[in-house]
Amino acid sequence: MAYSKVSVLDANITVALPSLLHRMPKTRVAIAKELAQQHTCQLKRVRRSRHWQLTGQALDIQNVYHQLILAPEGLEFLIKKIQACLLLHQDKLHTPQQRLKQMLLAEPNMTLSQLMEMTQCSLVEARRARFDADEL
Numbered sequence: 001m002a003y004s005k006v007s008v009l010d011a012n013i014t015v016a017l018p019s020l021l022h023r024m025p026k027t028r029v030a031i032a033k034e035l036a037q038q039h040t041c042q043l044k045r046v047r048r049s050r051h052w053q054l055t056g057q058a059l060d061i062q063n064v065y066h067q068l069i070l071a072p073e074g075l076e077f078l079i080k081k082i083q084a085c086l087l088l089h090q091d092k093l094h095t096p097q098q099r100l101k102q103m104l105l106a107e108p109n110m111t112l113s114q115l116m117e118m119t120q121c122s123l124v125e126a127r128r129a130r131f132d133a134d135e136l
Contacts, residue, residue: 011092017053017078020077020078024077028074032078039056039067041056058086059095065083096125100119104130105133
């Protein structure tokens with residue numbers, strides 16, 4: 001049986017949106033759903049319950065958040081929930097290259113193989129991060 005490794009850097013995050021249709025009109029939910037799809041996220045119901053969730057990469061959800069702020073009024077509940085979730089996932093809001101560089105700056109004696117093992121990145125990505133960290 002083969003198990004695939006899921007990279008910590010590429011993990012999806014989920015924003016719980018309890019009773020969304022009770023808090024927002026259906027037309028506003030449709031607007032939010034369309035915005036989420038434009039940014040490769042999913043806004044959908046949780047099974048057959050009244051609860052909804054927004055799922056996607058942290059950077060994509062952050063882009064949805066910024067678009068919702070610019071959208072018409074009536075989306076405050078959704079904005080507040082996404083903002084709270086993004087605060088919990090601050091570490092995922094940087095690009096993988098930036099995170100690798102930060103790890104190397106925090107621990108400069110880390111070897112490339114240790115970095116690759118911790119982050120599931122490729123040798124090329126690890127070398128590029130090492131080069132960027134050494135330039136500083």
